[in-house]
Amino acid sequence: MNATQSIPTSLKVVAALFILGGILSLIEIIVSLMNHRISFNFNVLGLFIGAGLLRCSPTWRGWALAFTWLALIGVPLVGLIFLAAPGPLDFRFFGQDMGQVPKSAWFALAVPAFLIAVWQYRVLTRPEVRTLFGLPTA
Numbered sequence: 001m002n003a004t005q006s007i008p009t010s011l012k013v014v015a016a017l018f019i020l021g022g023i024l025s026l027i028e029i030i031v032s033l034m035n036h037r038i039s040f041n042f043n044v045l046g047l048f049i050g051a052g053l054l055r056c057s058p059t060w061r062g063w064a065l066a067f068t069w070l071a072l073i074g075v076p077l078v079g080l081i082f083l084a085a086p087g088p089l090d091f092r093f094f095g096q097d098m099g100q101v102p103k104s105a106w107f108a109l110a111v112p113a114f115l116i117a118v119w120q121y122r123v124l125t126r127p128e129v130r131t132l133f134g135l136p137t138a
Contacts, residue, residue, distance in 0.1 A: 007054065007132065010123045015053040017120070018064060022046030043067075058133045065124055071117035079110030 025043040032039035049067065052060020082089065088100035123129060127137035 007056070008123075008129065011053060011129055011132070014064070014120050014123050015050040017050075017116070018046040018053065018067075019050035020046075022048070022050065056132045056134075058135060061124060061133050061135075065121070068117050068121045068124065071113065072121065075110050075114045075117060079107050079114070082106040082110065 021043050022045065025041040025046065029039050029041055029044065045063065046067070049060050049064050053064055082103045085103050088102050089106055091098045091101045130137050
């Protein structure tokens with residue numbers, strides 16, 4: 001990226017979402033360790049992905065697209081699994097049991113998560129964003 005180009009707000013928001021997800025994953029890992037459990041969460045890479053997007057690193061953009069594709073495929077599948085599950089589902093927050101939640105509530109969370117992933121993909125593949133990363137626009 002040269003000095004005349006600035007990072008679009010939408011790309012900053014995508015980077016912030018990756019960083020936020022990474023922070024939440026890191027907290028989950030730490031809480032698990034404090035409860036004498038080992039938790040391995042790949043989403044902690046969101047810390048590096050978000051920082052890489054802000055530096056306009058093509059490698060980290062590739063990782064961002066890979067994670068976004070996983071969300072585009074995984075979120076609808078998980079949403080359908082939630083709908084097919086019998087009865088309410090257990091809710092755990094950072095490894096702690098919080099009770100049961102109706103499966104429709106989980107499905108309702110899957111819809112905006114999928115829409116966010118679609119939006120992230122669109123931001124990461126826009127021609128002006130590709131140019132920031134030194135990639136051809138076609």
